[in-house]
Amino acid sequence: MGHRMLSHADAPGDAPIRAVVSELLWVIVPVGMVMTMLAMLLLGYSHALTLEERLVTRMQQVVTSRARLAGEPLWKMRHDQVAAIVEEILQVDPVVTGTVYDDTGAVIATAAKHGVPPANREVAAPIRYKNGLIEVAAGRLQITYSRETLWSQMRKEFALPAILAVVTGLAAILALKLAAHVYIGRPLKNLTDTIVRSRREGRHYRAVITTQNELGALARAFNELQEANAAALAKLASLASEDALTGLPNRRGLHEQLKRASGADAQERCNIAVHFIDLDDFKAINDTFGHETGDKFLIHVAEQLRLVIGPRDWIARLGGDEFIVVQRDAADEATARALARRILDAISKPFAIHDKKISARASMGIALASSVQDDLEQLPALADIALYHSKARGTGTVSVLSRTLLLAHSRARELEMALQQAFAEGQFEVWFQAQFDMQTGRVSGFEALARWRHPDHGLISPAEFLPLVEKTGNSGRLARFVIEQACQASARLLALGHAGLKIAVNLSPSELADSSLVDLVRLLCERHAVPPSALEIEITEGTLINAVADTSAVIQSLRGMGVSMALDDFGTGYSSLAYLRRFPIDKLKIDKAFIRNMPGDKGDVAVVEIIAMLASTLGLVVVAEGIEREEQIRAVRSMGLQIGQGFGLHRPEPFAGIEGFLAACEEETTATHLRAAG
């Protein structure tokens, strides 16, 4: 036997219980018995003493009275009379022998009882004769008597009390046992059983109160405790499934309700749509106005949602700025979309904070019950997938989960998982797309564009993998790779005798916020022996505006080194033109969207002309992106835009193709020159 471990097996209910009553009896019974016996012994002893005393006295009296009778006959020597007295003495019960001696000590008369137990006590009295005034000693009467009768009498007297004592003792024990069972054993067992059962079934059972004694009070107190615990647990449970800020069900509450709804009949189930709402500007509100205002704003949003949903619909808050609306009567996608619109409108209603009015924008994803089997609890996760899609499309959009979305999502997850391996195994490549001086027709530089050559999915475009790279925190790794490739390409170009060709590298917002970028660029330029002025960095318009504070120092340093800066996708963001003046940039890349419909779309032409004018005022070079057709080349040239880029001029390709491409360009321009000269 090793140590006794304190495990749950020691808890009441598992270990065998020894009744307290039995344990008490083990102590009470022997002690009681010993006490009773002692008492009886004491009683018997004292009784025996009394009886003995009485016997002695009686014998004394017998012998004295008979001695008085024998005085005269002895003195007068009437020996037959003396013998008669002696014979008579034998009639007295315990007397066994009687003997009369004269004053000389001679035996005058003696008698003995036969067939009786031997005598063991003797008692004597002097025999005197008295005549007138004289009194003389005539002799002595001696008797012996047995104490046997004393004992038999004792037995007779004590048998009944002893039996009675034993019987009452037993009865007392029985009564004790019964009482202990009723007043101690049963209440305790009740209580223990209730505790064990409560624990086993995880419910708060009440103990039955059977006595009014302390144990009854204990049971009552236990019941009160049970009630208090049940109430506390119920409160805790509701807290656990409730969002403390808005009082709406939280994630857990949502799942409980959806689980319940999963049990509803098919018709009910089919009509459920889950809307996933994500506020787009919440972080900004929190950062600008503080958390207290942020909380108020969330409560406001919850109220707006309550106002806009149907009587049978309900809302949950998943935490942060994520809300869920469960729509109960969304028979089809159109109904769900209609509610989503109303929700977006309600959320965007201005809300007064301090002296400002703010209105939030949100993105939404919807999943209809038809997209799951029976398990409605999956709907929020599916709606989240649709939401992810909405966010990629831009704020204020609503997407309904479809098969295509789901496939795209699972492909994205698959690619996300494959990213580490892609980096480790060098599956990324950098392709180059030429930029042309639109006036001379010569190549002025290249844009470095990342590609992922996936072993199963083939070539994957940056539009697809960049968000995953960003999400998994691998932007820096990719940027390092692309810059290194750009430096390498630049060094090769220099070696081939193509001086002055810039290579533009696209950088993600997070990269521009990282001050180590400056050292990285310097290091890589040094390593490949290329001047930093051979590099250009493209920043998308949104990035620049959103991260002004973080990035401008990095941009300044890079420019200080000679790296030029281009503002990419110009015209798609929401920066005001006034910003342009404040930012240290060298180039504007007009977004493809404005070039696409040129020169037919007069509006686009007007916008591009204005941008070109503004750029020349600010001394910025303008690049037209996405040039695909001959007429676009002519339009761009006629508008005086300096640089052009697009599939119509050159399609991105690996560096291996660039040397041949440059040679071909040279020949062509020479031919054109010759033709122009000729």
Ligand code: C2E
């Ligand atoms: P972007 O900076 O606007 O790059 C130009 C994109 O337009 C490239 O797509 C290019 O292949 C494409 N393009 C060029 N000429 C034409 C044309 O005539 N018509 C059309 N329709 N498209 C044309 P790509 O390579 O798929 O890159 C997509 C975007 O991914 C880029 O847009 C850029 O923002 C980003 N990106 C590419 N490489 C990198 C990189 O290494 N790092 C980062 N952070 N972003 C990159």
Ligand code: CA
């Ligand atoms: Ca670019």
Ligand code: CA
């Ligand atoms: Ca662009």
